[in-house]
Amino acid sequence: MKILWFFVCCLCIALSHVECGLYDGFKIYELATTNQTIGDGLDLSELSRNESFFELYSISGSPERMMVHPKAQADFLQLLNIHNMSYTIVNHNVGLTLLTEFITNSLLRRMYPYQGKLGTERYYSHAEINRFIEDLAKQNPTRVEVKTVGRSFEGRWLKTIRITNGDGRANKNVILVDGGFHAREWISPAAVVYAIGQLVNNYSVHSQLLQDYDWVILPVVNADGYEYTQLAADARLWRKTRQPSSAKCIGTDLNRNFDFHYKETGASSNPCEEAYAGPRAYSEPEAIVVRDLIQGLADRGKMYLSVHSYGRYILYPWGYMDQLPDTWQDLDEVGRAGADAIKAATGTVYQVGCSTQLLYPAAGASDDYAFNAGFPISFTMELPAGGDNYFNPPAADIDGLVKETWVGIVAMARKVIEKYPLN
Ligand SMILES: *[C@@H]1O[C@H](CO)[C@@H](O)[C@H](O)[C@H]1NC(C)=O
Ligand SMILES: *[C@@H]1O[C@H](CO)[C@@H](O)[C@H](O)[C@H]1NC(C)=O
Ligand SMILES: *[C@@H]1O[C@H](CO)[C@@H](O)[C@H](O)[C@H]1NC(C)=O
Ligand SMILES: *[C@@H]1O[C@H](CO)[C@@H](O)[C@H](O)[C@H]1NC(C)=O
Ligand SMILES: [Zn+2]
Numbered sequence: 001m002k003i004l005w006f007f008v009c010c011l012c013i014a015l016s017h018v019e020c021g022l023y024d025g026f027k028i029y030e031l032a033t034t035n036q037t038i039g040d041g042l043d044l045s046e047l048s049r050n051e052s053f054f055e056l057y058s059i060s061g062s063p064e065r066m067m068v069h070p071k072a073q074a075d076f077l078q079l080l081n082i083h084n085m086s087y088t089i090v091n092h093n094v095g096l097t098l099l100t101e102f103i104t105n106s107l108l109r110r111m112y113p114y115q116g117k118l119g120t121e122r123y124y125s126h127a128e129i130n131r132f133i134e135d136l137a138k139q140n141p142t143r144v145e146v147k148t149v150g151r152s153f154e155g156r157w158l159k160t161i162r163i164t165n166g167d168g169r170a171n172k173n174v175i176l177v178d179g180g181f182h183a184r185e186w187i188s189p190a191a192v193v194y195a196i197g198q199l200v201n202n203y204s205v206h207s208q209l210l211q212d213y214d215w216v217i218l219p220v221v222n223a224d225g226y227e228y229t230q231l232a233a234d235a236r237l238w239r240k241t242r243q244p245s246s247a248k249c250i251g252t253d254l255n256r257n258f259d260f261h262y263k264e265t266g267a268s269s270n271p272c273e274e275a276y277a278g279p280r281a282y283s284e285p286e287a288i289v290v291r292d293l294i295q296g297l298a299d300r301g302k303m304y305l306s307v308h309s310y311g312r313y314i315l316y317p318w319g320y321m322d323q324l325p326d327t328w329q330d331l332d333e334v335g336r337a338g339a340d341a342i343k344a345a346t347g348t349v350y351q352v353g354c355s356t357q358l359l360y361p362a363a364g365a366s367d368d369y370a371f372n373a374g375f376p377i378s379f380t381m382e383l384p385a386g387g388d389n390y391f392n393p394p395a396a397d398i399d400g401l402v403k404e405t406w407v408g409i410v411a412m413a414r415k416v417i418e419k420y421p422l423n
Helices: 002-015 070-082 095-112 126-141 189-201 204-210 222-233 283-299 328-346 368-373 393-420
Strands: 026-032 053-056 067-068 087-091 144-151 157-163 172-180 215-218 301-311 313-316 351-354 378-385
Touching: 002 283, 026 070, 067 070, 070 378, 095 393, 126 157, 126 189, 126 222, 126 393, 144 283, 157 189, 157 283, 172 189, 172 222, 172 283, 172 393, 189 204, 189 215, 189 301, 189 378, 189 393, 204 215, 204 222, 215 283, 215 393, 283 301, 283 368, 301 393, 313 368, 328 351, 328 393, 368 378, 378 393
Parallel strands: 172 215, 172 301, 301 378, 313 351
Antiparallel strands: 026 067, 026 087, 053 067, 144 157, 157 215, 313 378
Protein backbone atom coordinates (compact mmCIF):
# COMPACT_ATOMS: atom_id res chain seq x y z
CA MET A 1 0.00 0.00 0.00
CA LYS A 2 2.81 2.40 0.94
CA ILE A 3 4.51 1.73 -2.37
CA LEU A 4 1.29 2.60 -4.14
CA TRP A 5 1.03 5.98 -2.48
CA PHE A 6 4.69 6.67 -3.12
CA PHE A 7 4.11 5.90 -6.76
CA VAL A 8 1.04 8.12 -6.92
CA CYS A 9 2.91 10.98 -5.26
CA CYS A 10 5.77 10.78 -7.75
CA LEU A 11 3.21 10.76 -10.49
CA CYS A 12 1.47 13.83 -9.13
CA ILE A 13 4.72 15.73 -8.97
CA ALA A 14 5.50 14.70 -12.52
CA LEU A 15 2.01 15.56 -13.68
CA SER A 16 1.96 18.96 -12.06
CA HIS A 17 4.02 20.12 -15.03
CA VAL A 18 1.78 18.71 -17.73
CA GLU A 19 -1.67 19.52 -18.98
CA CYS A 20 -4.43 17.55 -17.33
CA GLY A 21 -7.26 17.53 -19.81
CA LEU A 22 -10.62 19.21 -19.85
CA TYR A 23 -10.46 20.44 -16.26
CA ASP A 24 -6.84 21.53 -16.39
CA GLY A 25 -6.41 24.72 -14.40
CA PHE A 26 -9.93 24.75 -12.99
CA LYS A 27 -9.95 25.82 -9.37
CA ILE A 28 -12.49 25.23 -6.63
CA TYR A 29 -13.20 28.13 -4.30
CA GLU A 30 -14.91 27.83 -0.97
CA LEU A 31 -16.66 31.04 0.00
CA ALA A 32 -17.18 32.32 3.50
CA THR A 33 -20.95 32.07 3.15
CA THR A 34 -23.67 29.47 3.11
CA ASN A 35 -25.90 31.77 1.08
CA GLN A 36 -26.30 31.32 -2.65
CA THR A 37 -26.82 35.04 -2.94
CA ILE A 38 -23.80 37.07 -1.91
CA GLY A 39 -23.39 40.75 -1.30
CA ASP A 40 -26.30 42.78 -2.57
CA GLY A 41 -27.44 40.20 -5.05
CA LEU A 42 -24.79 38.16 -6.87
CA ASP A 43 -26.64 34.89 -7.30
CA LEU A 44 -24.14 32.05 -7.61
CA SER A 45 -26.59 29.74 -9.33
CA GLU A 46 -27.34 32.50 -11.80
CA LEU A 47 -23.61 32.93 -12.34
CA SER A 48 -23.43 29.20 -13.09
CA ARG A 49 -25.41 29.79 -16.28
CA ASN A 50 -22.14 31.10 -17.64
CA GLU A 51 -20.17 28.08 -18.77
CA SER A 52 -17.05 29.32 -16.97
CA PHE A 53 -18.61 28.94 -13.52
CA PHE A 54 -19.94 25.82 -11.84
CA GLU A 55 -21.66 26.00 -8.54
CA LEU A 56 -21.18 22.77 -6.62
CA TYR A 57 -24.56 21.96 -5.11
CA SER A 58 -24.20 23.19 -1.59
CA ILE A 59 -25.14 21.01 1.30
CA SER A 60 -27.54 22.90 3.49
CA GLY A 61 -25.60 24.86 6.09
CA SER A 62 -22.15 24.36 4.57
CA PRO A 63 -20.12 26.93 2.68
CA GLU A 64 -20.72 27.53 -0.99
CA ARG A 65 -18.20 26.09 -3.43
CA MET A 66 -17.62 27.27 -6.99
CA MET A 67 -15.51 25.60 -9.66
CA VAL A 68 -14.06 28.21 -12.00
CA HIS A 69 -12.61 27.96 -15.50
CA PRO A 70 -8.92 28.98 -15.74
CA LYS A 71 -9.79 31.89 -18.07
CA ALA A 72 -12.33 33.28 -15.62
CA GLN A 73 -10.17 33.35 -12.48
CA ALA A 74 -9.47 37.09 -12.54
CA ASP A 75 -13.11 37.96 -13.20
CA PHE A 76 -14.26 35.70 -10.40
CA LEU A 77 -11.81 37.19 -7.92
CA GLN A 78 -12.97 40.63 -8.91
CA LEU A 79 -16.60 39.64 -8.31
CA LEU A 80 -15.69 38.32 -4.88
CA ASN A 81 -13.84 41.52 -4.16
CA ILE A 82 -16.76 43.71 -5.20
CA HIS A 83 -18.99 41.75 -2.87
CA ASN A 84 -16.44 41.74 -0.07
CA MET A 85 -16.51 37.99 0.02
CA SER A 86 -13.58 36.11 1.49
CA TYR A 87 -12.68 32.65 0.24
CA THR A 88 -10.21 29.82 0.36
CA ILE A 89 -9.06 27.76 -2.60
CA VAL A 90 -9.75 24.11 -1.85
CA ASN A 91 -8.48 22.78 -5.17
CA HIS A 92 -5.85 24.47 -7.35
CA ASN A 93 -6.19 22.18 -10.35
CA VAL A 94 -9.24 20.00 -10.70
CA GLY A 95 -7.82 18.37 -13.83
CA LEU A 96 -4.78 17.20 -11.90
CA THR A 97 -6.92 15.81 -9.08
CA LEU A 98 -9.14 13.90 -11.50
CA LEU A 99 -6.14 12.52 -13.34
CA THR A 100 -4.47 11.46 -10.10
CA GLU A 101 -7.63 9.75 -8.94
CA PHE A 102 -8.00 8.06 -12.31
CA ILE A 103 -4.49 6.65 -12.08
CA THR A 104 -5.02 5.62 -8.46
CA ASN A 105 -8.19 3.79 -9.45
CA SER A 106 -6.36 1.97 -12.25
CA LEU A 107 -3.67 0.88 -9.82
CA LEU A 108 -6.22 -0.24 -7.26
CA ARG A 109 -7.94 -2.29 -9.95
CA ARG A 110 -4.66 -4.14 -10.51
CA MET A 111 -3.99 -4.55 -6.80
CA TYR A 112 -7.48 -5.83 -6.03
CA PRO A 113 -8.68 -7.79 -9.05
CA TYR A 114 -12.15 -9.27 -8.92
CA GLN A 115 -11.92 -12.72 -7.36
CA GLY A 116 -15.49 -13.66 -6.63
CA LYS A 117 -15.92 -11.03 -3.93
CA LEU A 118 -16.32 -7.28 -4.03
CA GLY A 119 -14.52 -5.66 -1.13
CA THR A 120 -14.54 -2.02 -0.20
CA GLU A 121 -10.98 -1.28 -1.35
CA ARG A 122 -12.00 0.29 -4.63
CA TYR A 123 -14.84 1.17 -6.97
CA TYR A 124 -16.06 -1.56 -9.32
CA SER A 125 -17.09 -1.52 -12.96
CA HIS A 126 -20.61 -2.35 -14.09
CA ALA A 127 -19.34 -5.62 -15.61
CA GLU A 128 -17.68 -6.61 -12.31
CA ILE A 129 -20.86 -5.87 -10.39
CA ASN A 130 -22.87 -8.02 -12.80
CA ARG A 131 -20.35 -10.83 -12.43
CA PHE A 132 -20.50 -10.52 -8.65
CA ILE A 133 -24.28 -10.93 -8.48
CA GLU A 134 -24.14 -13.83 -10.95
CA ASP A 135 -21.50 -15.55 -8.84
CA LEU A 136 -23.67 -15.02 -5.74
CA ALA A 137 -26.56 -16.70 -7.57
CA LYS A 138 -24.36 -19.67 -8.47
CA GLN A 139 -23.09 -19.98 -4.90
CA ASN A 140 -26.55 -19.60 -3.32
CA PRO A 141 -29.03 -21.11 -5.77
CA THR A 142 -31.86 -21.36 -3.26
CA ARG A 143 -31.57 -17.82 -1.93
CA VAL A 144 -30.39 -15.72 -4.84
CA GLU A 145 -31.78 -15.20 -8.30
CA VAL A 146 -30.35 -12.94 -10.98
CA LYS A 147 -32.62 -11.73 -13.73
CA THR A 148 -31.81 -9.72 -16.85
CA VAL A 149 -34.35 -6.92 -16.85
CA GLY A 150 -33.25 -4.91 -19.86
CA ARG A 151 -30.48 -3.29 -21.82
CA SER A 152 -28.95 0.13 -21.62
CA PHE A 153 -28.82 2.39 -24.65
CA GLU A 154 -25.29 1.19 -25.44
CA GLY A 155 -26.32 -2.43 -24.94
CA ARG A 156 -25.17 -3.25 -21.42
CA TRP A 157 -27.25 -5.84 -19.61
CA LEU A 158 -29.17 -4.50 -16.66
CA LYS A 159 -29.61 -7.21 -14.05
CA THR A 160 -31.47 -7.41 -10.79
CA ILE A 161 -30.58 -9.63 -7.91
CA ARG A 162 -33.47 -11.04 -5.90
CA ILE A 163 -32.50 -12.15 -2.42
CA THR A 164 -34.76 -14.38 -0.32
CA ASN A 165 -34.29 -16.59 2.72
CA GLY A 166 -34.75 -19.64 0.51
CA ASP A 167 -37.88 -20.97 2.22
CA GLY A 168 -39.68 -20.99 -1.11
CA ARG A 169 -42.67 -18.98 0.10
CA ALA A 170 -44.03 -16.85 -2.72
CA ASN A 171 -45.72 -13.47 -2.53
CA LYS A 172 -43.75 -12.00 0.30
CA ASN A 173 -43.54 -8.25 0.67
CA VAL A 174 -40.72 -6.59 -1.23
CA ILE A 175 -38.05 -3.98 -0.67
CA LEU A 176 -36.79 -2.57 -3.98
CA VAL A 177 -33.41 -0.85 -4.03
CA ASP A 178 -31.51 0.75 -6.88
CA GLY A 179 -28.25 2.61 -7.31
CA GLY A 180 -26.26 4.43 -9.96
CA PHE A 181 -29.05 6.57 -11.43
CA HIS A 182 -26.49 9.31 -11.89
CA ALA A 183 -23.18 8.30 -13.41
CA ARG A 184 -20.74 10.22 -11.22
CA GLU A 185 -22.31 9.16 -7.91
CA TRP A 186 -19.95 6.23 -7.54
CA ILE A 187 -20.54 5.74 -3.85
CA SER A 188 -24.13 4.74 -4.66
CA PRO A 189 -23.40 1.45 -6.48
CA ALA A 190 -20.69 0.79 -3.88
CA ALA A 191 -23.23 1.11 -1.05
CA VAL A 192 -25.79 -1.00 -2.87
CA VAL A 193 -23.22 -3.72 -3.58
CA TYR A 194 -22.27 -3.74 0.08
CA ALA A 195 -25.93 -4.17 1.04
CA ILE A 196 -26.18 -7.12 -1.36
CA GLY A 197 -23.10 -8.71 0.18
CA GLN A 198 -24.52 -8.33 3.68
CA LEU A 199 -27.93 -9.76 2.82
CA VAL A 200 -26.42 -12.77 1.08
CA ASN A 201 -23.16 -13.50 2.87
CA ASN A 202 -24.06 -12.26 6.34
CA TYR A 203 -27.46 -13.89 6.19
CA SER A 204 -27.36 -15.32 9.72
CA VAL A 205 -27.10 -11.82 11.18
CA HIS A 206 -29.76 -10.35 8.89
CA SER A 207 -32.22 -13.24 8.56
CA GLN A 208 -35.03 -11.14 10.08
CA LEU A 209 -34.82 -8.80 7.11
CA LEU A 210 -35.65 -11.73 4.83
CA GLN A 211 -38.25 -13.53 6.93
CA ASP A 212 -41.37 -12.06 5.31
CA TYR A 213 -39.67 -9.83 2.80
CA ASP A 214 -37.76 -10.38 -0.42
CA TRP A 215 -35.25 -7.83 -1.61
CA VAL A 216 -34.93 -6.91 -5.27
CA ILE A 217 -31.91 -4.81 -6.14
CA LEU A 218 -30.69 -3.15 -9.35
CA PRO A 219 -27.17 -1.96 -8.47
CA VAL A 220 -26.39 0.26 -11.49
CA VAL A 221 -29.31 1.79 -13.36
CA ASN A 222 -27.31 4.16 -15.58
CA ALA A 223 -24.77 1.56 -16.63
CA ASP A 224 -23.56 3.50 -19.70
CA GLY A 225 -22.98 6.70 -17.75
CA TYR A 226 -21.28 4.87 -14.91
CA GLU A 227 -18.88 3.11 -17.30
CA TYR A 228 -18.24 6.37 -19.12
CA THR A 229 -17.13 8.09 -15.92
CA GLN A 230 -14.68 5.26 -15.28
CA LEU A 231 -13.04 5.30 -18.70
CA ALA A 232 -11.35 8.70 -18.59
CA ALA A 233 -10.40 11.28 -15.99
CA ASP A 234 -12.20 14.00 -17.95
CA ALA A 235 -15.47 12.08 -17.85
CA ARG A 236 -15.49 11.62 -14.06
CA LEU A 237 -18.15 14.26 -13.45
CA TRP A 238 -20.67 13.05 -16.03
CA ARG A 239 -24.21 12.71 -14.64
CA LYS A 240 -26.64 11.76 -17.42
CA THR A 241 -27.20 8.79 -19.70
CA ARG A 242 -25.22 8.45 -22.94
CA GLN A 243 -27.97 8.57 -25.54
CA PRO A 244 -27.41 11.62 -27.77
CA SER A 245 -30.18 14.12 -27.21
CA SER A 246 -29.30 16.85 -29.68
CA ALA A 247 -26.66 17.62 -32.28
CA LYS A 248 -24.53 19.23 -29.60
CA CYS A 249 -25.28 17.44 -26.35
CA ILE A 250 -25.52 13.91 -25.06
CA GLY A 251 -27.62 12.35 -22.37
CA THR A 252 -30.74 12.71 -20.30
CA ASP A 253 -31.21 13.00 -16.57
CA LEU A 254 -32.76 9.59 -15.87
CA ASN A 255 -34.27 10.90 -12.69
CA ARG A 256 -36.42 13.39 -14.59
CA ASN A 257 -37.52 10.94 -17.28
CA PHE A 258 -40.47 9.21 -15.53
CA ASP A 259 -44.00 9.86 -16.64
CA PHE A 260 -45.39 11.31 -13.46
CA HIS A 261 -45.90 15.06 -13.68
CA TYR A 262 -43.18 14.81 -16.29
CA LYS A 263 -41.23 18.03 -16.79
CA GLU A 264 -43.59 20.10 -14.65
CA THR A 265 -40.90 21.50 -12.42
CA GLY A 266 -37.20 21.17 -11.60
CA ALA A 267 -36.47 19.63 -14.97
CA SER A 268 -34.83 21.16 -18.00
CA SER A 269 -35.88 21.22 -21.66
CA ASN A 270 -32.35 22.09 -22.71
CA PRO A 271 -30.44 18.98 -23.87
CA CYS A 272 -27.18 20.55 -22.73
CA GLU A 273 -28.22 20.95 -19.09
CA GLU A 274 -27.63 18.46 -16.28
CA ALA A 275 -31.31 18.11 -15.41
CA TYR A 276 -32.49 17.61 -19.01
CA ALA A 277 -35.68 15.55 -18.81
CA GLY A 278 -35.23 14.00 -22.26
CA PRO A 279 -37.19 14.54 -25.49
CA ARG A 280 -40.17 12.74 -23.93
CA ALA A 281 -40.99 10.62 -20.88
CA TYR A 282 -39.28 7.22 -21.04
CA SER A 283 -37.00 8.26 -23.86
CA GLU A 284 -34.33 6.33 -21.92
CA PRO A 285 -34.41 2.52 -21.90
CA GLU A 286 -32.97 2.53 -18.36
CA ALA A 287 -35.97 4.50 -17.05
CA ILE A 288 -38.29 1.98 -18.69
CA VAL A 289 -36.47 -0.81 -16.85
CA VAL A 290 -37.02 0.86 -13.48
CA ARG A 291 -40.63 1.72 -14.33
CA ASP A 292 -41.36 -1.91 -15.19
CA LEU A 293 -39.66 -3.15 -12.02
CA ILE A 294 -41.73 -0.78 -9.93
CA GLN A 295 -44.95 -1.71 -11.72
CA GLY A 296 -44.20 -5.42 -11.48
CA LEU A 297 -43.69 -5.22 -7.73
CA ALA A 298 -46.21 -2.50 -6.86
CA ASP A 299 -48.72 -4.86 -5.22
CA ARG A 300 -46.10 -6.32 -2.85
CA GLY A 301 -43.60 -3.49 -2.66
CA LYS A 302 -43.41 -1.74 0.69
CA MET A 303 -40.23 0.29 0.33
CA TYR A 304 -38.54 1.74 -2.71
CA LEU A 305 -35.08 3.11 -2.01
CA SER A 306 -33.05 4.90 -4.67
CA VAL A 307 -29.50 5.54 -3.52
CA HIS A 308 -27.78 8.70 -4.78
CA SER A 309 -25.09 11.12 -3.66
CA TYR A 310 -24.64 13.66 -2.24
CA GLY A 311 -26.04 15.73 0.59
CA ARG A 312 -26.91 13.52 3.58
CA TYR A 313 -30.62 13.51 2.93
CA ILE A 314 -33.39 10.95 3.19
CA LEU A 315 -35.96 12.46 0.85
CA TYR A 316 -39.56 11.50 0.33
CA PRO A 317 -42.37 12.68 -1.98
CA TRP A 318 -43.50 14.83 -3.34
CA GLY A 319 -40.77 16.02 -5.60
CA TYR A 320 -43.15 17.52 -8.12
CA MET A 321 -44.91 19.88 -5.75
CA ASP A 322 -44.37 21.67 -2.52
CA GLN A 323 -46.92 19.67 -0.58
CA LEU A 324 -46.75 16.62 1.60
CA PRO A 325 -48.64 13.43 0.81
CA ASP A 326 -51.38 12.44 3.31
CA THR A 327 -49.21 9.64 4.67
CA TRP A 328 -46.12 11.78 5.15
CA GLN A 329 -45.88 10.75 8.79
CA ASP A 330 -45.24 7.14 7.79
CA LEU A 331 -42.52 8.26 5.42
CA ASP A 332 -41.06 10.51 8.05
CA GLU A 333 -41.09 7.81 10.72
CA VAL A 334 -39.20 5.32 8.55
CA GLY A 335 -36.76 7.95 7.31
CA ARG A 336 -36.03 9.09 10.84
CA ALA A 337 -35.36 5.51 11.92
CA GLY A 338 -32.60 5.45 9.29
CA ALA A 339 -31.21 8.86 10.18
CA ASP A 340 -31.23 8.13 13.92
CA ALA A 341 -29.44 4.81 13.46
CA ILE A 342 -26.74 6.44 11.34
CA LYS A 343 -26.28 9.26 13.83
CA ALA A 344 -25.95 6.77 16.68
CA ALA A 345 -23.45 4.66 14.73
CA THR A 346 -21.11 7.30 13.30
CA GLY A 347 -22.39 10.75 14.25
CA THR A 348 -23.23 11.59 10.64
CA VAL A 349 -26.33 13.76 10.54
CA TYR A 350 -28.89 13.14 7.81
CA GLN A 351 -31.85 15.41 7.22
CA VAL A 352 -35.17 13.72 6.62
CA GLY A 353 -37.99 15.36 4.70
CA CYS A 354 -39.87 16.03 1.53
CA SER A 355 -37.66 16.50 -1.58
CA THR A 356 -39.21 19.77 -2.61
CA GLN A 357 -38.88 21.30 0.81
CA LEU A 358 -35.41 20.03 1.74
CA LEU A 359 -33.64 20.01 -1.60
CA TYR A 360 -35.34 21.25 -4.72
CA PRO A 361 -38.36 20.41 -6.85
CA ALA A 362 -37.71 17.60 -9.32
CA ALA A 363 -40.66 16.27 -11.27
CA GLY A 364 -40.45 12.99 -13.17
CA ALA A 365 -38.23 11.29 -10.59
CA SER A 366 -38.39 7.63 -9.65
CA ASP A 367 -39.33 8.13 -5.97
CA ASP A 368 -42.54 10.01 -6.79
CA TYR A 369 -43.28 7.41 -9.45
CA ALA A 370 -42.87 4.45 -7.07
CA PHE A 371 -44.87 6.13 -4.32
CA ASN A 372 -47.71 6.87 -6.71
CA ALA A 373 -47.54 3.31 -8.05
CA GLY A 374 -48.26 1.89 -4.60
CA PHE A 375 -45.06 1.66 -2.55
CA PRO A 376 -46.13 3.18 0.79
CA ILE A 377 -42.51 4.10 1.54
CA SER A 378 -40.38 5.66 -1.15
CA PHE A 379 -37.06 7.42 -0.65
CA THR A 380 -34.20 9.01 -2.43
CA MET A 381 -31.23 8.67 -0.14
CA GLU A 382 -28.42 11.14 -0.76
CA LEU A 383 -25.21 9.75 0.72
CA PRO A 384 -22.53 12.07 2.14
CA ALA A 385 -20.33 14.18 -0.10
CA GLY A 386 -16.67 13.27 -0.51
CA GLY A 387 -13.64 14.73 -2.25
CA ASP A 388 -13.20 18.31 -3.42
CA ASN A 389 -15.92 17.90 -6.03
CA TYR A 390 -18.23 16.24 -3.53
CA PHE A 391 -18.90 13.41 -6.02
CA ASN A 392 -15.52 11.79 -5.56
CA PRO A 393 -14.99 10.24 -2.15
CA PRO A 394 -11.50 8.71 -2.30
CA ALA A 395 -11.34 4.93 -2.37
CA ALA A 396 -10.09 4.92 1.21
CA ASP A 397 -13.45 6.35 2.33
CA ILE A 398 -15.61 3.71 0.65
CA ASP A 399 -15.54 1.29 3.56
CA GLY A 400 -16.78 3.75 6.17
CA LEU A 401 -19.43 5.24 3.91
CA VAL A 402 -20.98 1.98 2.74
CA LYS A 403 -21.07 0.51 6.22
CA GLU A 404 -22.68 3.62 7.61
CA THR A 405 -25.24 3.56 4.79
CA TRP A 406 -26.02 -0.07 5.51
CA VAL A 407 -26.76 0.79 9.15
CA GLY A 408 -29.37 3.26 7.89
CA ILE A 409 -30.86 0.86 5.36
CA VAL A 410 -31.20 -1.87 8.00
CA ALA A 411 -32.95 0.49 10.42
CA MET A 412 -35.37 1.66 7.72
CA ALA A 413 -36.05 -1.91 6.61
CA ARG A 414 -36.76 -2.99 10.20
CA LYS A 415 -39.22 -0.14 10.62
CA VAL A 416 -40.91 -1.00 7.33
CA ILE A 417 -41.19 -4.66 8.31
CA GLU A 418 -42.73 -3.64 11.65
CA LYS A 419 -45.19 -1.21 10.04
CA TYR A 420 -46.18 -3.39 7.10
CA PRO A 421 -46.27 -7.01 8.25
CA LEU A 422 -47.05 -9.70 5.70
CA ASN A 423 -50.80 -10.30 5.57
C1 LIG B 1 -29.30 35.26 1.58
O1 LIG B 1 -29.19 36.47 0.84
C2 LIG B 1 -30.45 37.05 0.46
C3 LIG B 1 -30.19 38.23 -0.44
O2 LIG B 1 -29.18 39.05 0.05
C4 LIG B 1 -31.21 37.39 1.73
O3 LIG B 1 -32.47 37.92 1.38
C5 LIG B 1 -31.39 36.14 2.58
O4 LIG B 1 -32.02 36.48 3.80
C6 LIG B 1 -30.06 35.48 2.87
N1 LIG B 1 -30.30 34.21 3.52
C7 LIG B 1 -29.57 33.80 4.56
C8 LIG B 1 -29.92 32.46 5.12
O5 LIG B 1 -28.65 34.47 5.03
C1 LIG C 1 -18.82 34.32 -18.94
O1 LIG C 1 -17.83 34.79 -18.06
C2 LIG C 1 -16.61 35.14 -18.70
C3 LIG C 1 -15.58 35.43 -17.65
O2 LIG C 1 -16.07 36.29 -16.69
C4 LIG C 1 -16.89 36.33 -19.62
O3 LIG C 1 -15.71 36.71 -20.28
C5 LIG C 1 -17.95 35.94 -20.63
O4 LIG C 1 -18.31 37.06 -21.41
C6 LIG C 1 -19.19 35.39 -19.94
N1 LIG C 1 -20.07 34.81 -20.95
C7 LIG C 1 -21.37 35.09 -20.98
C8 LIG C 1 -22.13 34.42 -22.07
O5 LIG C 1 -21.89 35.87 -20.21
C1 LIG D 1 -16.01 43.56 4.49
O1 LIG D 1 -16.15 42.45 5.37
C2 LIG D 1 -15.46 42.58 6.58
C3 LIG D 1 -15.53 41.27 7.36
O2 LIG D 1 -16.73 40.55 7.07
C4 LIG D 1 -16.09 43.77 7.35
O3 LIG D 1 -15.39 43.93 8.56
C5 LIG D 1 -15.96 45.02 6.52
O4 LIG D 1 -16.61 46.09 7.15
C6 LIG D 1 -16.59 44.81 5.14
N1 LIG D 1 -16.34 45.96 4.29
C7 LIG D 1 -17.26 46.48 3.49
C8 LIG D 1 -16.82 47.63 2.68
O5 LIG D 1 -18.40 46.04 3.43
C1 LIG E 1 -22.23 -9.12 9.71
O1 LIG E 1 -23.06 -8.11 10.29
C2 LIG E 1 -22.62 -7.65 11.55
C3 LIG E 1 -23.68 -6.68 12.07
O2 LIG E 1 -23.92 -5.65 11.15
C4 LIG E 1 -21.25 -7.01 11.41
O3 LIG E 1 -20.78 -6.58 12.65
C5 LIG E 1 -20.28 -7.99 10.79
O4 LIG E 1 -19.05 -7.36 10.54
C6 LIG E 1 -20.83 -8.54 9.49
N1 LIG E 1 -19.95 -9.61 9.00
C7 LIG E 1 -19.43 -9.56 7.77
C8 LIG E 1 -18.57 -10.74 7.41
O5 LIG E 1 -19.60 -8.66 6.99
ZN1 LIG F 1 -28.27 11.52 -8.05
